[in-house]
Amino acid sequence: MSNPRLSAQQRRQDILQRTTAEGPSTVDDLATRYDVTPSTIRRDLTRLGEAGLLARTYGGVIAVNGHGESSLPERAGEAQAEKRAIAKLAADRITAGATLILDAGSTIAAMTPHLRHREELTVVTPNLQVINDLSDEKSPVQVIAVAGRLRKLSRSFVGALAEATLERVRGDIAFLGADSVSADGQLCEMETEQTRLKEIIGRRVTQVYVLAHGSKLGRSVGQASLSMPPSWAVVTDESALPEHIEQLRALGHEVIVA
Structure with missing residues (x-):
């Protein structure tokens, strides 16, 4: 057990160091280790999560930098040509007068150049980059911002407030991002707050498209x-492996290759 006299700041730093070195931890394990209440640990994890250092999982936490999640600006520089091709194809699926729900993610944000001059289009989104890109007063696109807790790594809003807002919205098409898509049809993310938001979005629209460049298929990433x-x-x-495409098609998914 760690020294119970650690200050809150020292305890949070120690939590970060241990979680980075040792992997995922649960709230109960951390409470026992530091001889504090679970509610105290939850407050610590909230502070570390707001700083973009830890990602909350079901019942626990995982270190972000220790387990490979990069920030949105970092991801925006990865697979740029692939993301542009996917974004353009996705935008071509949108009809005039549609209401879209755009998820978090750099591939989703890459759609905005194809949307900002579209007439009779409404975009509902928790994606801060999309909100910024479509905020030009000359753009005819109507933007409905979904607010909540700002997840700084992904520059998007999550949490109970965002979920409640989306439950009151009805759209035509949703475009979702993903950290990965596994061979058995699981859309994977770092935190449960992200997947909960996607589940709600999926219920509020007629059609859902998951945008994922080839290296994201056939993998399970996150908690x-x-x-x-x-x-x-x-x-x-086109970088997607044929076997990964066929695995998803065998599950009944339409797979569209840009």
């Missing part, structure tokens, strides 16, 4: 996942 209904389509690019 949270949701099972994609067969009606959800996956948009990827």
Whole structure:
């Protein structure tokens, strides 16, 4: 057990160091280790999560930098050509007068150049980059911002307030991001708050497209996942391995290659 006299700041630093070195921890394990209450640990984890240092999982926490999640600006520089191709193809699926729900993610944000001059379009989004990109007063696009707790790594809003807002919205098409899409049809993310938001979005629209470049297919990344209904389509690019595409098609998913 660690020294119970650690200050809150010292305890949070120690939690970060141990979680980075040792992997995921649960709230109860951390409470026992530091001889504090679970509610105290939850406050610590909230502070570390707000700083973008830890990602909350079901019942616990995982170190972000120790387990490979990069920030949105970092991800925006990865697979740029693939993301642009996927984003353009996705935008071509949008009809005039549609109401869209755009999820978090750099591939989703890459759609905005194809949307900002579209007439009779409404965009509902928790994605701060999308909100900024479509905020030009000359753009005819109507933007409905979904606010909540700002998840700084992904520059998007999550949490109970965002979920409540989306439960009151009805859209035509949703475009979802993903950290990865596994061979058994699981959409994977770092935190359960992210997957909960995607589940709600999926219920509020007629059609769902999951945008994931080729290197994201056939993998399980992060500590949270949701099972994609067969009606959800996956948009990827030519770098995707044929076996990964066929695995998803065998589950009933339409897979569209940009």
